[in-house]
Amino acid sequence: MTPGTLVLLHAPGTTAASWGDLPEMLRSYGLDVIAPDVADGAGARYVARVSLIISATAPAVPLVLVAHGAAGPLLPAVALAQRAAHRPVGGYVFVDAELPRPLRVHDHSAHGHGAHDRGAHDGAPRDAVPVPPDWPEAPCGYLRTHADRASAPERDETVREARLRGWQVREHEPPAAVAQALSELVATL
Numbered sequence: 344m345t346p347g348t349l350v351l352l353h354a355p356g357t358t359a360a361s362w363g364d365l366p367e368m369l370r371s372y373g374l375d376v377i378a379p380d381v382a383d384g385a386g387a388r389y390v391a392r393v394s395l396i397i398s399a400t401a402p403a404v405p406l407v408l409v410a411h412g413a414a415g416p417l418l419p420a421v422a423l424a425q426r427a428a429h430r431p432v433g434g435y436v437f438v439d440a441e442l443p444r445p446l447r448v449h450d451h452s453a454h455g456h457g458a459h460d461r462g463a464h465d466g467a468p469r470d471a472v473p474v475p476p477d478w479p480e481a482p483c484g485y486l487r488t489h490a491d492r493a494s495a496p497e498r499d500e501t502v503r504e505a506r507l508r509g510w511q512v513r514e515h516e517p518p519a520a521v522a523q524a525l526s527e528l529v530a531t532l
Contacts, residue, residue: 344433344482344532347403351378352393352421354412354440355385361411368522374529375403386472390417394424405433405481407529415440419479420472434532435483436525442501443474482532484511488521 349369353361359380366378379396381389397406406425410418415437422432485505505512511531515524 344405344407344529346374346407346433346529347405348375348377348400349407349409349529350397350402350421351376352408352410352414352417353378353381354410354414355381355389355417356413358382365522365525368520369526372522372526374526377402385413386417387420389414390420390424390472393417393421394428397421397425397430398428402430405431407434407436407532408432409436409438409525410440411438412440416443417472419443419474422478422480423475432481434481434529435479436486436528436532437483437505438486438521438525439488440485440501442504443478445474482511483508484513484528484532486513486515486521486525486528488515488524 351359351362351366353359359366359378362378366376369376377397377400379393381392381396384392408418408421408425418435418437422435425432483505485502487502502512502514511528513524513528515521
């Protein structure tokens with residue numbers, strides 16, 4: 344696919360600087376790229392701030408939302424906000440990222456616990472956001488970088504799951520640039 348704009352979403356708790364020179368390298372390939380910088384916030388707060396920044400840039404559509412690390416589970420909520428603003432999402436890419444998981448509502452009343460005791464969702468972090476039932480409504484891809492292989496061997500299961508979901512999966516191999524691997528993956532969506 345040919346994206347209108349690539350939106351690079353850094354993990355909550357970091358900044359857009361964590362992308363390094365990737366945004367500029369992607370721009371050198373002729374891609375329109377925005378990398379919102381949300382210095383603080385997680386969950387719904389992160390989604391709201393990212394959505395405001397995206398709106399302020401008046402991006403070309405369709406958007407391709409690209410998440411790193413813990414931003415992965417937030418992609419469905421960011422996409423929902425973009426669709427509500429009439430900005431279609433044409434694809435999703437997870438770069439060494441966690442995958443979205445549906446939240447399971449736990450019936451606390453059956454166990455004598457109130458929803459305030461452990462949060463509204465069983466086992467979910469308090470800042471977790473729900474996955475819309477129609478997600479994903481666009482193609483998805485997963486890019487595992489060479490750096491991730493050394494620092495996060497548990498990501499093997501995530502890559503396996505992405506393949507089982509039928510997503511395009513690429514494993515970046517040096518000396519090729521991550522930007523090249525990412526742009527090639529986006530083209531296959």
